[in-house]
Amino acid sequence: MPARNKIRIYETAIWVSIAVCLGLCSLGAYLTYKQYRDMGVLLYASRKTVSRDLADSLRLQIRNLEKETFKSLSSQAPDELPALPPGNEASFFHMPFRILADGKIEGVGSNPLAGRRLVRETEAPPAEYRQAVRLSHSSAPLERKIKALRDASQRTGLSPEWQVRARTQLAALYKKHQRAAEAETIYSEILAAPSSVMENLAWPTPEQISLARAETLSVLNRAKAVPGVLSQGLSFLDSAARNTGSYRREAYIMNSLRILQKTGLEVPRELKDARREIQSLKPIAGAVRHVRDVSLPRELSGKTSRSFSTARWSLRGYRDNVAVAWKPAASKADSGMIKARGVVVNLRKFRQHLDRELARTADSGSLRVLLPASASEEEMVPFASLGSEFPYISIGQPKAEWENHLGAARRPFAIAGLLSGILGLSLVGGLLILRRALRRELKLARMKTEFVANVSHELKTPLSLIKLCSETLQLNRLKGEEKRQEYFEVINRESDRLGHLIGNVLNFSKIDAGKKDYELKRADLAPLLNQTLDAYLLQLKEQSFTCRRDIPSSLPDVMADEEAVAQALINLLQNAVRYSPDKGEISVRGSSDGRSLLLSVKDTGIGIAQEDQERIWDDYYRTAEARALGTRGSGLGLSLVSHIMEAHHGKTLLSSTPGAGSEFTLVFPLANEKEMEPENGR
Numbered sequence: 001m002p003a004r005n006k007i008r009i010y011e012t013a014i015w016v017s018i019a020v021c022l023g024l025c026s027l028g029a030y031l032t033y034k035q036y037r038d039m040g041v042l043l044y045a046s047r048k049t050v051s052r053d054l055a056d057s058l059r060l061q062i063r064n065l066e067k068e069t070f071k072s073l074s075s076q077a078p079d080e081l082p083a084l085p086p087g088n089e090a091s092f093f094h095m096p097f098r099i100l101a102d103g104k105i106e107g108v109g110s111n112p113l114a115g116r117r118l119v120r121e122t123e124a125p126p127a128e129y130r131q132a133v134r135l136s137h138s139s140a141p142l143e144r145k146i147k148a149l150r151d152a153s154q155r156t157g158l159s160p161e162w163q164v165r166a167r168t169q170l171a172a173l174y175k176k177h178q179r180a181a182e183a184e185t186i187y188s189e190i191l192a193a194p195s196s197v198m199e200n201l202a203w204p205t206p207e208q209i210s211l212a213r214a215e216t217l218s219v220l221n222r223a224k225a226v227p228g229v230l231s232q233g234l235s236f237l238d239s240a241a242r243n244t245g246s247y248r249r250e251a252y253i254m255n256s257l258r259i260l261q262k263t264g265l266e267v268p269r270e271l272k273d274a275r276r277e278i279q280s281l282k283p284i285a286g287a288v289r290h291v292r293d294v295s296l297p298r299e300l301s302g303k304t305s306r307s308f309s310t311a312r313w314s315l316r317g318y319r320d321n322v323a324v325a326w327k328p329a330a331s332k333a334d335s336g337m338i339k340a341r342g343v344v345v346n347l348r349k350f351r352q353h354l355d356r357e358l359a360r361t362a363d364s365g366s367l368r369v370l371l372p373a374s375a376s377e378e379e380m381v382p383f384a385s386l387g388s389e390f391p392y393i394s395i396g397q398p399k400a401e402w403e404n405h406l407g408a409a410r411r412p413f414a415i416a417g418l419l420s421g422i423l424g425l426s427l428v429g430g431l432l433i434l435r436r437a438l439r440r441e442l443k444l445a446r447m448k449t450e451f452v453a454n455v456s457h458e459l460k461t462p463l464s465l466i467k468l469c470s471e472t473l474q475l476n477r478l479k480g481e482e483k484r485q486e487y488f489e490v491i492n493r494e495s496d497r498l499g500h501l502i503g504n505v506l507n508f509s510k511i512d513a514g515k516k517d518y519e520l521k522r523a524d525l526a527p528l529l530n531q532t533l534d535a536y537l538l539q540l541k542e543q544s545f546t547c548r549r550d551i552p553s554s555l556p557d558v559m560a561d562e563e564a565v566a567q568a569l570i571n572l573l574q575n576a577v578r579y580s581p582d583k584g585e586i587s588v589r590g591s592s593d594g595r596s597l598l599l600s601v602k603d604t605g606i607g608i609a610q611e612d613q614e615r616i617w618d619d620y621y622r623t624a625e626a627r628a629l630g631t632r633g634s635g636l637g638l639s640l641v642s643h644i645m646e647a648h649h650g651k652t653l654l655s656s657t658p659g660a661g662s663e664f665t666l667v668f669p670l671a672n673e674k675e676m677e678p679e680n681g682r
């Protein structure tokens, strides 16, 4: 198969291999990268699932635990109130109490809640009030409804609280029938009542009345008065802070903001501050909700009926303490002396309790749980919460620790990705090197083939000349001694050329086989150079070259193998002749600069391009210009020169301008004074 086709096949094979390698390694790297990237998500997701299950089972456990506690608490008579659960200093249900029919509160320890209004709303309304309200909801004429409610509100037999309730019902009736002005008058009168009356209002609370008034004012387009009324409502809440839950505060603030927004008014500063505070109490509000929805036994939590007014339980409290009170279910109602039972829950302890429970349950499995200190909750990666209603982070890890876990899980993937990257790169690198080596080898093979053709041609030309001359001489066809001498000279010259060429090839093959030795002897090269030139320059003149020789009769000694030096000089001279198609001048110069001996051969030939000046010293290398010239050559001459100069510890210099000519200079180091012994170099 022709070499060119072979190259094509090899090259295609290499390119296909490179493409396959790159493809496979990129795929590997991509897959590991994907796994690496997904690792965080996977880990997170799996933890989340575990945590969700955990949270669910936890919820159940906590609920059962609390149910038990509540059961025992709610079934005890007051004088038999149970001792607090074991380890009571940590218990979050820290104060069971009960409310008697006369509104007094009985319990363990002192009651922090003053509890006056705790479950008043559970009292049954008086008959007069009930009748008036029932009428107001019937289809009776409006004037009759108004009269009934007004009468009830003025009935002296009714306590001030029930009177206020009747009046607010009346105001609501006015409002409903677009008589806002009258409603406003009623609200403003109620709110002007002495504080002793206001403080005892359990429902509607003073702040609820303020809200209703503010809303009526906005309907009446008296927006300017709205902020003042709302601030007053807030001050009612503040003065009763210990009795009201943050729950009610939140509801009040939200409603106030809604009214202000509707009337397009600015939010007063007090309300802004209050809103900020409520935001900061959010987790507590969540915990309160949790107590209601999760912790309280079902029959106590009023879950069957969602409306607040009919719920069987009530929550009061602020910040850490919240009182949970409930009316005993009808079936369980006792002598009637007891209006309600309750317990004060310490939310801080409750949360600690949840922490402990979470940790205990979680640690029993394979998952290690770190509970966040609440101060640094933001920095946590939350894994579980007890539902969105309860924004309390239950299980989490500090961010740094989570990142450590993630890092450790990702490491093998990072290493695998890196390794496949390295593998891919080294495979591709190896293949590229292989491709280069292959190209070089194939090129060398091509050059060797060319070399054989060139050398055969070079051998053939002098041989035919010699044969022609010797035949002519043998047949004695020549007239005159001069002519015969000329023929002998041709034979002589051509055999020299032949000898020289064969010498070059032989030397080269010796070098190639590593068998070439040089015999370096201390010598003055001037006579040798002159002799070699004598024979050669004559020829050159005959070929119409102008020759210039500048070699002194004596030069400083160098260590040299004379035969090799002569061969190098002839190689340079032959090149000067071969690559000067327009003849011109050839100058040979020998000189010394005190440290080295310089021998230069300069021509006015085709010159050598810059990019070729390095490569012409390689085996078989011939420039494109030389080949275009049609001159035959072996491509070995300069490679031999360079080898010879290396053996002489010298160097070669080249200065050449394409189209103008070249100058090759051989630089020999001068022989040392003490260097008397012959030295052998390769």
Ligand code: ADP
Pocket: 571, 575, 576, 578, 579, 603, 605, 606, 607, 608, 616, 621, 622, 623, 624, 625, 626, 627, 632, 633, 634, 635, 636, 637, 638, 639, 662
């Ligand atoms: P060749 O037998 O081809 O002359 P060489 O090794 O002697 O082999 O030279 C290598 C190549 O260097 C030549 O083919 C030619 O292209 C270039 N070269 C050498 N000497 C000269 C010169 N004096 N002028 C221009 N080109 C030269």
